[in-house]
Amino acid sequence: MSVSPSLLPLSLIVTRLRAVGCVFAEDEARLLLSTARTPDELAAMVDRRVAGLPLEHVLGWAEFCGLRIAVDPGVFVPRRRTEFLVRQAAALARPRAVVVDLCCGSGAVGAALAAALDRIELHAADIDPAAVRCARRNIAAAHGQAYEGDLYQPLPSALRGRVDVLVANAPYVPTEAIGLLPPEARVHEPRAALDGGADGLDVQRRVTAAASRWLAPGGHLLIETSERQAPQTVALFTRNGLIPQLSSSDELDATIVIGTRPALQSGHRPRHRK
Structure with a gap:
């Protein structure tokens, strides 16, 4: 009422x-x-x-991809630009895909993918206990599982080599730029959800370094980044054995890098000389 x-x-x-x-x-x-x-x-x-509290923290929810996502005080508020990450991931996913949302925050990306796709197997992880509690509520309808811990550490080992779509809205603000953010973010959102280290790429380095061990052959890693940082993000993907593709949206002022784990060549057999 x-x-x-x-x-x-x-x-x-x-x-x-x-x-x-x-x-x-x-x-x-x-x-x-x-x-x-x-x-x-x-x-x-x-x-x-x-x-000065963010409107979403006052309301208790944020609109994201047409959904109402529960956002508790102190939890990172999903940005509209991240809807582009969801669109790109949804276009790559097949029915019943195994999807992992790393650095999930409120679980907005995972919840939006579950709403857009057919019966995915959804897992999410974040280092912030408040975010994980929030994510569990937001992905419950999709029977998703949310885990508390650092990046891949809390994920079930059975997911190794099975993940079709791995999305990571990892923090990418350089440490020195944190002070330039609006007070709503700087004061009321967790530092760990914003600070990407000296060049903003520390968490991206860790995500890309281990991605191939978790992705299925032909699986995709998608990371949101900035236009300025994109060439370095692409280089990280290449260095870690992923085939990179850069995608951007002028409408949403969004940039993402998509990395694909090379698929196994079916029927390939080594040739033996006679």
């Missing part, structure tokens, strides 16, 4: 939001009104937003 606008006028909420610099104050006010269940809850939500 949403709160009646007469109990707390839309115009008052908009005025308060605009005063603290919310660019889309009217849209945000409507979302707050439609989400709050009581006037007291609405007032508290407006106060939290005015104090």
Whole structure:
């Protein structure tokens, strides 16, 4: 049940939001009104937003690929640009594919892939306990499993060599650039979900180094990166035995690198000289 606008006028909420610099104050006010269940809850939500909390943390959800993804306070908020990663991964996946969402955060990418594809086997992992709790809720409908731990470490060993699609929205912001991020991200999202090390590629290096051991022959690794970092990301894929392909979206300002593990050549037999 949403709160009646007469109990707390839309115009008052908009005025308060605009005063603290919310660019889309009217849209945000409507979302707050439609989400709050009581006037007291609405007032508290407006106060939290005015104090600088991300709108998604105040609402308790984020819209992503047409889904409502639960996002708890302190959990990385899925970005719209990452919808491009989902589109590219969905185009590569076959029915009943084995899909792994590394650095899963709220599990938004895995949940969106499960919604787009036919009966996938979904696994997700993140180092942040709060993110894993959130991801478990978001992928439960797809019977997905979420694990707490560092990258591949918590995944079941039975997945080695079986993964058809491995997606990794790994942190890629260089450490020195963290201070330039908007306060909503810098203050309210976990540092581990943002900081990619000195050049932003530390986690990408670790993901690509082990990917071939987990991918099935012909399987794909997809990593979101920046346009500036893309050549280095491509080089990481090549160095680790993956066939790279760069893909980008001007609409979403998104760049990803797709790496394919070479498929086994069926029927190939070594030739023996007579």
